[in-house]
Amino acid sequence: MASTLTLQVNDQNGNPLANIGVELHSYNTVTGVDIKMHSNTLLTASNGRVTFTSNDPNLLSTYPSFYIQLYEGTKIIKATETYITAKVINSTQTLVLFKTGTGNNTFQINVQDELSGLAAAGVDVKILSGGTGEITLNSSTITTDTNGDADYVVSDQFFAERNPKVILAFRVNSELRHTSELMDSVDFFGQRVKFEIISSTTGHVVNRVVCGTILSADETPLAGKTVKAYQVSTGNRELIESTVTGTDGGYYILYNQIQIAGAETAFDLQVDVVDTNGTTVLIKSPIILNSNLEETINLIVSENAYTGPAQFTTIDDVLTRETVDLDLAAITDSDVALLSRKLNLGMSDITRWIAVKDLNDRTGISSEVIYALLISSGDNSFANILIQGKERIISAVKSALTTNQIKITGTPDTVAETAAVAVINYVTTTLTTNATVIPDYKQLLDVKSISAANGKIFLTKLLSHEGDEASFWELLAAAPISFSTTLIDQFKDITKYTAISSGSLGLTKKLLTDFSSKGLLFDKTVAQWEAYLESNDLTIPSDFVGETDAEKRHAWAQHLVESLESYYPTAHLTRKISTDAEITINYLDSFITLNPNFDFATSSLLDDPAANYNFPTGSSGFNTAVFIETLKSVKRVYSLLPPKGKAPYFKLLWNNNLHSAISVSSKGENRLTTLATAAGLDANITADIYRASERIALQSIVSYLHFTRDLQDVSDMGIADTSNSNALMSDIFGSQDYCQCEHCQSVYGPAAYLMDLINFCENHNSVADSSSTTSKFMEFLKNRRPDIPELLLNCKNTNQAIPYLDIVNEVLERKISGTPNGSLQQTEGDQDDIEAYPQSLIPAVYDTLIDKVYPWQLPFHLWNEETDAYLNIVDTTREQIALQIPKSITSTINFIDNQELKAALCFLKIVPKLYEKLTGTPTLLELYKLTTNNISELQTSLTILAGATTSIVVRISLLKLLQKTGLSYQEFLQYLTSRFINPAGKTIDFNLSLAEGSTTEYIKSCKLEDAGIDFNSADL
Structure with a gap:
């Protein structure tokens, strides 16, 4: 059975094209051989049709795919895309060729001068092949006329098919002014394509330069790479110039404003680096906004993103x-403040940089490394860095390397290791030499008369030690170092005092x-610390902020008090106890002196304390067993x-015989809080103490039940792991989950x-x-x-915060909609979603509000408000969108009726119902929510003075009017000053009443309920 393929060849208007040569070719991608699938070239008939017929039973396997070549005589017009034979055989395929002809054979261009906006005459235009950009397609030069127009009449009726892409080059006096991007040639037939170039021959030429270096990932130069500079605008990039x-690895591109189509104004610049094959883009620079006349753009070609300077x-x-x-050493705080304002840098950044330069001069350590260490330590003290x-x-x-705070050649691991070694080497060398400027730590060692040799050992071990603090001091005490206890204590003081003083060498x-x-x-x-710091004229570290030195000094003093307690908790509390006459604990001070490493928090008294600690046994009346208890x-x-702040709370508990968690929890929180309040202590901290006592007491009880033999036979229980304190509670009392539940499930929680x-x-x-007929509170609440x-007592409803206004809106929505059932008001979603958009919404309520005009805050169009909010994020408004909708293509009728009016209404945020009322004649019934369409409901009678006599008149009650409109009295007075609202200049009347005991003297009221105004229906 024969296989056929019918081809229909038409022009762009659907007219059949006769005598078009057709050849089917199959290209073998393996062998690279192109085979013609039939012997003779086929020609289309007068109806534009031609049929290919094959009797080859293996056609599909022999020619699995093919493409079609179309000819005009012997001259090829175009080659089509590839077809899959199995999909198109025995079908009809239509091919369209763009053909020029009478009235449609002119390549039309218009050129305008970008600087003046006028037609650019005398511009020579070359049409270049888009394939190579080098072959000129117009046989004769075309030059723009006085209107800026240039026409090129093509003789080839299939010009657009043979040259689908073109590039246009524009020259003035043989000087290239502009080169277009690749463009579709069909766009130039039937319409005139507009270009803007700088055509002025007298314009001032401003030269610009972009240069730099292109490196590889290992920072070796990349030679022979093409660098292209582009002018970037929204949705477009135009090539300016290129170089190699x-x-x-360096490049240098010189260009001028003529090439960037922008005269001397700033423009956005981007640079591409292209591989030697001329097509593969290796890297693109960031877009340089408002580029300068001279720009340096250095690029590193690597897989990592460009991070810019460190x-x-x-x-x-x-x-x-x-x-x-x-002189950096002479820069004052005022100088730093001035530099900060001038350079838009933080004052801390400037002071840190000054410290970096100073430490770099003193130590020789890399400025980048010092900067990284100062950033990490949070202050500018090198002593703090060393510890x-x-x-x-x-x-x-x-x-610092991974966050681009610094840049140093090499891998982060290698650079960091080298930096650490450099710091340690600095320590070991400067402590044993007579430096011009004595390092901070050397000064501290000199204060305690510690030798440079011991200082070198100490700091070297400190910097290289990777264990905890306790193991470090044990290392110094053990062989081969074998430092004495006194020397180790001196080193402890140096390190801790340095930290306590926030790195202040003077205070340390x-x-x-x-x-x-x-x-x-x-x-x-x-x-007292504030006074001490001020009297010694100590420089305040930059960590402490405040508007004045006194405020900064107070913060520093507060830090000292808290740090001393934090670094020496046991010694600190012991001192407070021994110096407080109201607390009596005999021998405690002596015991801590004899055992300086004893810690109230961690030291154990369970394993033969009499043998492990030194006791003041020589003291009169001392009893070791009693003191241990x-x-x-x-x-x-x-x-x-x-x-x-432990001391006052210790005093509270100790002096009230609350010597354990069980005794504190037994006291009860209310009574404990009462004692604390009487002592002037913080109720919140007291509550924390009580909760801690409850927790410890429960743990103690559980541990007791775990080990007691009265509740369970030892043979069954065995000796369980003491850390598993709940193991037997579950056996005795059931599940212990109630002890570990979340707060939302607790009997103390909000749900309960x-x-x-x-x-x-x-x-x-x-x-x-007690009457049974009296309503319960619950009825009023419902x-x-x-x-x-109806709320579910689950954790979502308990824990999730709902904006208060959302709850108010939910209640009002149900009230308006008449659906009071609240069973659906359960909390879902996360906090961010709920804050962004109400979880519960009744759309019908807001549809109702769109058509209401009372009260005057209405109508309210929620959907418009939401739309405006979203559009505002993208810096767009509804009126802008309304104005951008075009007119119909086939008529002068807009797609939006009254487009400009509706855009104005969008701008004024006037919804259709309000527009209807503003332009129509709304009834008083609607505007003021009256029971009848009559102003009598708003009227009141007043006694006023008419000439020399009084009379009773009917006026609109000012109080009722303010209540109906929602206006304040001051707002209403402002409205009366408007000639549009009050053209007659009517004023407010106040009621007159006879003065007490008089028949002729009247007193004018000043109450709003006695005020009225002579408004009629039209005024309202």
């Missing part, structure tokens, strides 16, 4: 230029020299105390509280009357909030 990188590089470049003639240790230094540098020295014992440090109050009580009380309130309302009358009894 040199052996150093944070430190940007800050360093700006400040280095600005301070080139300044971070090697692991923290590495972490800080790696973090003072702490090491001015206080013979830590107890003297603990004794100082915030106010007292010490256990102190530890139990300590476990309940807040993180800071609501249930108690509902139960109260259902069981109590609304008035103090009338106002029918949704409350």
